[in-house]
Amino acid sequence: MTIAFFSALPFEQTWFEPYRLNHRITYIAEALTPQTAWRARGHQAVCAFVNDDLSRPTLTLLNGMGVSVVGMRCTGLDNVDQEAMQALNMSLLHLPGYAPASVAELSVALLLALVRHLPEASQRVRSGNFAIDGLMGTTLHGKTVGVVGTGHIGQAFARCMQGFGCTVLAYDIRPNRKLLDTGVRYVALADLLAQADVVSLHCPLNDQTGHLINDRTLTLLKAGAVLVNTGRGRLVDTAAVLDALDAGKLGGYAADVYEGERAYFHYDFSAKPIPDTLLNRLRQHPKVLLTAHQGFLTDEAMRQIARGLLNQFSFYDNQQTALVTKASMC
Template sequence: MKIAFFSTKPYDKDFFEKHNHSHELTFYEASLNENSVRLAEGSDAICVFVNDKVNATVIEKLAGMNVRLIALRCAGFNNVDLEAARQANIVVVRVPAYSPHAVAEHAVALILTLNRKTHKAYNRVREGNFSLEKLSGFDLFQKTVGVIGTGKIGEAFAHIMLGFGCKVLAFDIFPNQHLIDAGVQYTTIEDVLAQSDIISLHCPLTDKTLHLINDQAIAKMKNGAMLINTSRGALIDTQAVVEALKSKKLGYLGLDVYEQESNIFFNDLSEEILVDDTLARLMTFPNVLITSHQGFLTEEALTQIAVTTLNNISAFESGTKSGNEV
């Protein structure tokens, strides 16, 4: 099959070409939207990532080009108009799991960096400043960690935090018996918010989870709590979080995703003016750590993404079900 890849970086091309054995791959740096969809002309399928816009207009144009498959190289599919795809008879497939440990471990990295301020210590030492002033942190041991969403990534994260000796509370509409057996306590989302020293989000973005963390949710949190999001940016009402940081209600914020990241993350904007005032404001807080949606970026995860995506495409081509249809 001929496949047009959108929003690609060098690592995408490297891993997909390494594991491709039968398909014709074309890579575009451009993200998919109403203007760039023309690049898919002549392709049987497209492959998209988290910030590509696969709305009804784009899908209508894809159908007019006889594109038959939308292959997501990610787990989330909130950026795809599934009803429009069904009406156009275009199949949508995804990668439901790709080394959940990659994202879970990145969430832990955000926690440890925010807590022990290793990023600040690194910069100080490079400048010859060996002072320990304002580098104090806290023991993770016996702290209460709340996990909202205990799918594969949330499960991996919970196990790591249990290993630190933390008390782990969880909320999910489908409790995980393996986690219960390991010592995780499932409770209401209100209890998770109220009791946790650290809260980590690992749930998908849906109509019900949009702005799950808003001013009402923040009001229920402990004063000085740490909030971590490595899932989807719009789980958090960013303006509410800014106000909580200003009032010191929220003690720490670690983000690998951002609500308005689509035209910012994955791009080198070092020589440009950052026009997103909210993101610029977040970056002024000393207790905020932002990474550019890199939680998935490990050798293992990139390999699994490429292999699963290509297998999904091959299954479609052969008329069989991959099991990863949305």
């Protein structure tokens, strides 16, 4: 099968080539949009990433070029118009449960780094300043942690927090029995926000969860609570979060995502101006720790993505070949 990989990061080819088998892959650094879809011409499939545009206009263009299958090398599908795919008779391949520990562990790392002021502490030592005044941290042991969304990643994060000796509350429209058996208690979202010292977002982005954290829900938070977001940027109203930080209502914000990240994340802007005033305010805020969507970036996760997704492409290709063979024999 011929596959066009969009938003291909420089290191990805190293991971996908060992599992390529008979597939022919074209690695394209540009993101998939209606303007770049033409680059898939001559391919049977595309493989897209978290910030690619799989809206109806893009899918219609791909379909017109003979692309019949889309593979997603990310967990969430919020950037895919699945109704359009069904109408166009296109197939969707994805990996809903790959390496949940990789994202959960980054969530823990961001949380710890934020509450113990590790970036500032490291920067001081690098500059030769060994003073520790102003670096007073917070102990996680004994705190209440609220987990919003208890899919594979949320479950992994909850177990990590239990390992730290935290009480874990959870909110999900589908409570998980295994978590209940470990002592996790499911509560209403308002109760979770009111009781938790730390709130971590692991729910999918959809019409119900967009800007789940907003001006109104932020008022429900316990004063000084810390918010962690390694899910999707648009789960939070960024401006409202920044205002809550400035007002002292929110104690800190650790995130691996940003609602306007598509134009910036995974690209080097160190020598270029960044015109996004909201992003600039976020990345420069003293109570914010922001990374550029790297939760998936571990050896183990990349190996699972590469092997799992290319196996799905192979299975799809074999099925199509079998159908053609069967039809020719009739």
